[in-house]
Amino acid sequence: MKLSIVITCTAKKHFPNLPGLAYPADFADIHSDHLAVEWLQRVGATKRSSWVPPFKLYAGPVWNAGSKLPDIARNRDIGAELWIASTGCGLVRPTTPIPSYNIRYRNGAVTDTNWWRDVACRAPVDCDVRSIKNLAKRGPVLLVLGADYLALLREDVLAAVVEHKERVTVISVIADRADRVALAGSLISVRNTRARILANVLLARDLLQLTNGPLLEDFQQAADILKKRL
Secondary structure: OOEEEEEEOOOOEOOOOOOOOEOOHHHOOOOHHHHHHHHHHHHHHOOHHHOEOHHHHEOOHHHHHHOOHHHHHHHOOOOEEEEEEEOOOEEEOOOOOEOOOEOOEOOOOEOOOOHHHHOHHHOOOOOOOOOHHHHHHHOOEEEEOOHHHHHHOHHHHHHHHHHHHHHEEEEEOOOOHHHHHHOOOOEEEOOHHHHHHHHHHHHHOOHHHOOOOOHHHHHHHHHHHHOOOO
């Protein structure tokens, strides 16, 4: 079974937003209660010919580093494939065409705790797996998420852990004690800026990069958890 590596989308993109898909600028007259329905309608109304796959759409150092994780894994004889958790389009593959958009979760953006379930995972894109729970049915999953994105995917991730705890590993920041308990045995909690670094080092299995730094303890915990799932 392949390891599915889930990273997040980024605000930096190589293409401009399609008309009507920039939040909050294009949604000033839309009440928050109607935002979900309006978003799905607008995504569905865009011309598919203008959509591009994520590997061409997203940009920036965070994306560049995260998108290389499967290559790092494969170089160490770990079969892996990349998935992107997109706030606007849900769970997609790097080759799944999607519209260029701008919408974020929490900071200055949408705060609906059901957004991932009710909107992102229902976006009209062509992808065979639309949730973390279903992704875990296929094999081991490694999620590398910032605090906001873990909050966005919370219910989906918890559902995956309940049914497939032995397959799910989460590298992220969690302050909520209830989530720490719920994800016990699957969570590798790190500072936000260290999650991506740890993922790279973990998959490269390169202890020389760690020396005696603070990543060492995180790496040992991560290695113990992940090796049980591969």
